[in-house]
Structure formats: structure tokens, C-alpha cells
Amino acid sequence: MSPSPTARRVVFPFTAIVGQEEMKLALILNTIDPKIGGVMIMGDRGTGKSTTIRALADLLPEITVVADDPFNSDPNDPDLMSDAVRQQLEQQVELPVAQKKVTMVDLPLGATEDRVCGTIDIEKALSEGVKAFEPGLLAKANRGILYVDEVNLLDDHLVDVLLDSAASGWNTVEREGISIRHPARFVLVGSGNPEEGELRPQLLDRFGMHAEIRTVKEPALRVQIVEQRTEFDQNPPEFVEHHQSEQAALQQQIVNAQNLLPSVTIDYDLRVKISQVCSELDVDGLRGDIVTNRAAKALTAFEGRTEVTVDDIRRVMTLCLRHRLRKDPLESIDSGYKVEKSFNRVFGMEASEGDAATQANGIGQRAI
Incomplete structure (x- = not known):
């Protein structure tokens, strides 16, 4: 069961974010069609990059998942199911389903490859003859958003792994002759500050879109942003309630767009x-x-x-x-x-x- 709105952490509403139209448009288009390939957001410090991405994840409608499945498997789409769920489906076992908010996974800068991709317990595999797999962050991010802040400081090899999974929609872990793969279809969002170095061109090219954001220069807009933030910090539930109808309208617009997309020529x-x-x-x-x-x-x-x-x-x-x-x-x-x-x-x-x-x-x- 998904937590009630009151039990969830209150997130700044997406529709209340002032300016940064490029970033907002790129993020929305990627949620309508995740095959665009993610967004790289480059810009100054303190321009609301993380706030906007968390707000987007909170805005998106709930998804139907197989209950208690670590991969957020889709009960209706074999391409978005783990092997265990697919086996149950083939054996005509009735799958328990649940509604869940779209997951947003924050990738920590110091993350290891095992933490990202998951690990295979070789000892258990050899002694009990079962594929003992400990899912990583890519499993958690399936059908959600994977956010990498300061992606330009992340190890190139790890960026390669993320981009490969984002492109193929699958994550494969191999160790000592044992191979396990699971669906990992997510919207990859990277952000960074150009002062801290650029990404290699071949890695940059793998991101579908690239949004540049600048610090707002107009004094009136800056005041509006400060006021919005102060109002939110003083009473988050009331501020969110105030923007509820706009949020619901935008959420419906995204759902309608996802349904309409196959008909667009x-x-x-x-x-x-x-x-x-x-x-x-x-x-x-x-x-x-x-x-x-x-x-x-x-x-x-x-x-x-x-x-x-x-x-x-x-x-x-x-x-x-x-x-x-x-x-x-x-x-x-x-x-x-x-x-x-x-x-x-x-x-x-x-x-x-x-x-x-x-x-x-x-x-x-x-x-x-």
C-alpha cells in the first residue's frame, strides 16, 4: 500500500517553480517518452536543479506494480518484469498488485558498481544452487527516475554503466559464470556545474537532451522565488494544497500525452x-x-x-x-x-x- 499524502515527505510543487522553462520542458518530455534518453542539466549552483527533479517525481501519477517486487515490475508488460515475475505469469499464478508513487533514486557520488548494479551471493549460489541476487539502485530505479547530481564528478566507468542500462532498459550482472539480468528502464537525469569540468563528448552524446540553466537576473523574479520558498518553508502542507489543482491538471496532461504519443505523426x-x-x-x-x-x-x-x-x-x-x-x-x-x-x-x-x-x-x- 502506498503511504497517505500526509505520511509522505512534502515536496515543493513542480507548478510553483518559477522560470527554468528549458529544464522543466526537457524533464516533462522525458516522462512522456522515456526513450528520448534522459536529460543532462548544466547550470549555476543554487538554481533549483534538485528541487525541480524531486518535484517532477512527486508530480507523476502512481504506477501499478507487482506487490513486494524489488524491481517495480509491471504486471501487464513482460518487458518490465523480473524473471521471477515472468515465471509466475507463465505458470498462471495470480500476481498481487499494488499502486506506488514513481520512485526517484538519488545516486550518491561515492557509490560503487556493486551498489549501483546489485551483487550475486556466490557462496549461496554454490551451496544452495540458487541465484542469490541482492538488487542495487538500478533495480530500484526501474520505471522511475535516476538522478545523478554532479555527474561530471562521477567515475567514467560508472557513467558508462548507467548510460548502457538507460539505453537498453536492462541491467546485467555477471560473476563467476553466473549471470542475472533485470529490467532497468528509467529516466536518467544528470546535473552538474560547468566550472567543475565537462563530461567526455562520447558520454554527453548519450544523454538525449541537454538543458542549460542560468541564475535568474531579473530582481522581481528573484523576489518571487525567495517569497515562494519562504512561504513553502513556513507551512509546506498549506503551500502544496494551494497548488493542488495546477498539479492535478499538469499530471493529467502528462497522462493524456503518454496515451496520445503512439498516434502522433x-x-x-x-x-x-x-x-x-x-x-x-x-x-x-x-x-x-x-x-x-x-x-x-x-x-x-x-x-x-x-x-x-x-x-x-x-x-x-x-x-x-x-x-x-x-x-x-x-x-x-x-x-x-x-x-x-x-x-x-x-x-x-x-x-x-x-x-x-x-x-x-x-x-x-x-x-x-
């Missing part, structure tokens, strides 16, 4: 133009093309439509491509100006530099 000419932009920008591989198509469809579904427009592509393209551009090692991550320029040229929407900057700042405004 994108015109062949638009797909060709997306690939033309990727080709012009010299983006390695085809991940950029695939993610842009997926993100544009997710945005269309989020807004309750079934046909992708040029504007949908414009609003997601920078998020999907800015981290895939080859750049000078001494230069910080491209702000997206090159992506916008190429987009405008290919889609025949030549805009002045001023317009391009306005578009970049307004991305996602209508969506949230």
Missing part, C-alpha cells in the same frame, strides 16, 4: 529537414536525428495534438543537439546559437539574431 519532409540540420552541423552518429524526432512528437502529444509542426521542432531542437556539436576544447558548451542558425536556414525561417535570442529565451513558455 511527423511529416516525411520535416524528418528530412531535421536530418539536414544534423548533417549541416556535422553531428556524429544518428542519435541527434532520432532524439529530435522523439522530442518533437512528445511535445506535440503534450499539447494535445497529433501532427508535428515546424514550431514543435524549433522548440526542442536546441535541447537535443547543442551538446552534440564538435567544439573547440577551450570553448564552453555551445549556447545553441549555431543550432538555431542552421534550423532557420534549413526550414526557411531566416530570423534576425535578436529574434533567435528571443526564441531561445522563450522555449517551452507555452508548453508549461
Whole structure:
């Protein structure tokens, strides 16, 4: 049984977060279609990265799981079931089900590979002849959100493991000839501060989207953020109650988008133009093309439509491509100006530099 709302830790509401539209849009699109491949959020310290991600996990609707299963197995989808649950299903055993909040797993910086992937108890396996598996954080994160703060400080090998699981949807643990695998389909969210070093390009490329966030400069907005936070800290339940209807509306919009997503289409000419932009920008591989198509469809579904427009592509393209551009090692991550320029040229929407900057700042405004 899931805990009652009063028993759960009160989380700052997602709809009360001021600004940071890029980050909010990227996170929402990944929850609508987890196959986008996660989000890398780079930005200044104290800009609400962790708060926003926890707020998103709290906003999402409850999921149906097999009761007491450590992998959050889906009773209706064999691809999201552990081997034990699948066996029970084949033997036509009735599965006990429960409703559960979407799990958000925080990956600690000092985590070992065993803690992340899980361990096999060799002694038990040899003496009792059973596959004794101790699930790790990837098992807990299945069908949820895995958040890695300061991902640029994490061991490269561990980042590789996370990205492989996120891409394949499975985690495999092998030791002394014993192999165990379980579903590990989650939205991977990494955050970091560019001052503490960049991720290797081949790791960056594996994240579906890249959101850049800046400290809010406008005094009036800063005051609003401080007031919101003070109000929340003084009386969290009352503050959450005040935003309940907005939260419920956004939650329903995400559920509707998930259901609508399979019906969304994108015109062949638009797909060709997306690939033309990727080709012009010299983006390695085809991940950029695939993610842009997926993100544009997710945005269309989020807004309750079934046909992708040029504007949908414009609003997601920078998020999907800015981290895939080859750049000078001494230069910080491209702000997206090159992506916008190429987009405008290919889609025949030549805009002045001023317009391009306005578009970049307004991305996602209508969506949230």
C-alpha cells in the first residue's frame, strides 16, 4: 500500500517553480517518452536543479506494480518484469498488485558498481544452487527516475554503466559464470556545474537532451522565488494544497500525452529537414536525428495534438543537439546559437539574431 499524502515527505510543487522553462520542458518530455534518453542539466549552483527533479517525481501519477517486487515490475508488460515475475505469469499464478508513487533514486557520488548494479551471493549460489541476487539502485530505479547530481564528478566507468542500462532498459550482472539480468528502464537525469569540468563528448552524446540553466537576473523574479520558498518553508502542507489543482491538471496532461504519443505523426519532409540540420552541423552518429524526432512528437502529444509542426521542432531542437556539436576544447558548451542558425536556414525561417535570442529565451513558455 502506498503511504497517505500526509505520511509522505512534502515536496515543493513542480507548478510553483518559477522560470527554468528549458529544464522543466526537457524533464516533462522525458516522462512522456522515456526513450528520448534522459536529460543532462548544466547550470549555476543554487538554481533549483534538485528541487525541480524531486518535484517532477512527486508530480507523476502512481504506477501499478507487482506487490513486494524489488524491481517495480509491471504486471501487464513482460518487458518490465523480473524473471521471477515472468515465471509466475507463465505458470498462471495470480500476481498481487499494488499502486506506488514513481520512485526517484538519488545516486550518491561515492557509490560503487556493486551498489549501483546489485551483487550475486556466490557462496549461496554454490551451496544452495540458487541465484542469490541482492538488487542495487538500478533495480530500484526501474520505471522511475535516476538522478545523478554532479555527474561530471562521477567515475567514467560508472557513467558508462548507467548510460548502457538507460539505453537498453536492462541491467546485467555477471560473476563467476553466473549471470542475472533485470529490467532497468528509467529516466536518467544528470546535473552538474560547468566550472567543475565537462563530461567526455562520447558520454554527453548519450544523454538525449541537454538543458542549460542560468541564475535568474531579473530582481522581481528573484523576489518571487525567495517569497515562494519562504512561504513553502513556513507551512509546506498549506503551500502544496494551494497548488493542488495546477498539479492535478499538469499530471493529467502528462497522462493524456503518454496515451496520445503512439498516434502522433511527423511529416516525411520535416524528418528530412531535421536530418539536414544534423548533417549541416556535422553531428556524429544518428542519435541527434532520432532524439529530435522523439522530442518533437512528445511535445506535440503534450499539447494535445497529433501532427508535428515546424514550431514543435524549433522548440526542442536546441535541447537535443547543442551538446552534440564538435567544439573547440577551450570553448564552453555551445549556447545553441549555431543550432538555431542552421534550423532557420534549413526550414526557411531566416530570423534576425535578436529574434533567435528571443526564441531561445522563450522555449517551452507555452508548453508549461
